[in-house]
Amino acid sequence: GENVEQHPSTLSVQEGDSAVIKCTYSDSASNYFPWYKQELGKRPQLIIDIRSNVGEKKDQRIAVTLNKTAKHFSLHITETQPEDSAVYFCAATTGGSYNTNAGKSTFGDGTTLTVKP
Amino acid sequence: DGGITQSPKYLFRKEGQNVTLSCEQNLNHDAMYWYRQDPGQGLRLIYYSQIVNDFQKGDIAEGYSVSREKKESFPLTVTSAQKNPTAFYLCASSPGWRAGEETQYFGPGTRLLVL
Numbered sequence A: 001g002e003n004v005e006q007h008p009s010t011l012s013v014q015e016g017d018s019a020v021i022k023c024t025y026s027d028s029a030s031n032y033f034p035w036y037k038q039e040l041g042k043r044p045q046l047i048i049d050i051r052s053n054v055g056e057k058k059d060q061r062i063a064v065t066l067n068k069t070a071k072h073f074s075l076h077i078t079e080t081q082p083e084d085s086a087v088y089f090c091a092a093t094t095g096g097s098y099n100t101n102a103g104k105s106t107f108g109d110g111t112t113l114t115v116k117p
Numbered sequence B: 001d002g003g004i005t006q007s008p009k010y011l012f013r014k015e016g017q018n019v020t021l022s023c024e025q026n027l028n029h030d031a032m033y034w035y036r037q038d039p040g041q042g043l044r045l046i047y048y049s050q051i052v053n054d055f056q057k058g059d060i061a062e063g064y065s066v067s068r069e070k071k072e073s074f075p076l077t078v079t080s081a082q083k084n085p086t087a088f089y090l091c092a093s094s095p096g097w098r099a100g101e102e103t104q105y106f107g108p109g110t111r112l113l114v115l
Helices: none
Strands: A004-007 A010-014 A019-025 A030-038 A044-051 A058-059 A062-067 A074-075 A086-094 A105-107 A111-116 B004-007 B011-013 B019-025 B031-037 B043-049 B065-066 B076-078 B087-094 B110-114
Touching: A004 A086, A010 A019, A019 A030, A019 A086, A019 A111, A030 A062, A044 A062, A058 B110, A074 A086, A105 B043, B004 B087, B011 B019, B019 B031, B019 B087, B019 B110, B043 B065
Parallel strands: A010 A111, B011 B110
Antiparallel strands: A004 A019, A019 A074, A030 A044, A030 A086, A058 A062, A062 A074, A086 A105, A086 A111, B004 B019, B019 B076, B031 B043, B031 B087, B065 B076, B087 B110
């Protein structure tokens, strides 16, 4: 099955600095890679995603890059703000046909980001 | 997100008791999922359903059961066989399982505690 590794587990930055979180995956059948932000006690919220036919995607201060060959993808947050403090999860989702693992997501263990004012 | 509801918010289980967690969505999504989250850890897939009347085991299905009799509902039963059920349980749904349909949206979660 799919295995997703996420690093670092904790990350502390000064307000205004950039933050980078990296994930690797093992299954070449994975073709969709979402990133979620989870605040304490709350549900995960999708912040950005990328598909395997795209190398990079940007949405304001957030960007994601994907290297299919190396099987790794990264989240980049620029100009960090205290409200960016949360746990961030990457996931790899399997493609395929009905009654296989299609649509099944495997999550990383999360990165706790702290942005110091 | 507002279209996915979970109840109750907190649930207490006694030894040897089965409990059922509710998950309902009004988004007309085909696919639904159940995850377990332990403190400081990621989400682990318990069961998922690509379409109504069908479901598959995830990575940690032992001690759990589900049904998918209606498109909008995917209840999870935590059985007495699950020896360590204390966790935060998250339900999610996605438009489907095909490419372009896989984005999952989460409910608010149910926190299960053992008495």
